[in-house]
Amino acid sequence: MFEECHLEEYRTLRKEIDSNQQIVSNLFKVNASVTAGIIGFGLSENAAGGAVFLAAYALLIPSILYTASQQEVIAGISQYIRVVLEPKLGLGWERSLHLLRTRGLSPERSRFHRAMVGFYMILALVPVLALAMAPDIPLMSPSFWLAVLLGGFTAFLSRRIRRACDVGFHREYAEAWRSALGLQAEAGDGPDGG
Secondary structure: OHHHHHHHHHHHHHHHHHHHHHHHHHHHHHHHHHHHHHHHHHHHHOOHHHHHHHHHHHHHHHHHHHHHHHHHHHHHHHHHHHHHHHHHHOOOHHHHHHHHHHOOOOHHHHHHHHHHHHHHHHHHHHHHHHHHHOOOOOOOOHHHHHHHHHHHHHHHHHHHHHHHOOHHHHHHHHHHHHHHHHHHHHHOOOOOOO
16 A cells, blocks of 8 residues: 555656756756847847846846756755665666766766856856847946946856756755655654655
8 A cells, every 4th residue: 555655756856856857948948049039139230228138137037047946956856765765665767867967977967057057157147148240239237237237247146056966966965855754764664754
């Protein structure tokens, strides 16, 4: 009975990871497209002192924060699966993946996340460059300096995505799940919630 419940929990959590990864991927594509559209519009229209270029940050900043939070959720779920469910079920996907990552043998994941973080950093600076190239906007304008500040802040925020994908961050989650299991055992709940 417990094994069936754990297996169903495992399947549900794997689906949640897949769903979150799809959301992150789609959001990444939307950001690239919309930012390019905003920049293109701003360059072709020479709009209102550069304010249109700043609109990109209204999308980028919340998107980066949301992407980082999704990656953190994925880390928490994957480590719960690795520490709590897989030993009970005799499964090993997350445990094997963790070994590959901690030994540096899984470059695909790190390349994707590095590319995503790098691309978000570039997207953060594109409005600044667009403002610098706009012929009617002086470099000392408030719009330009606001874009510089927002671009730097956005690039800084994108590092949070990198942290959420870091092996050390996953290790912290694994330790937290182990502590939670210990607290359950001390409280008499047992690992199966009994």
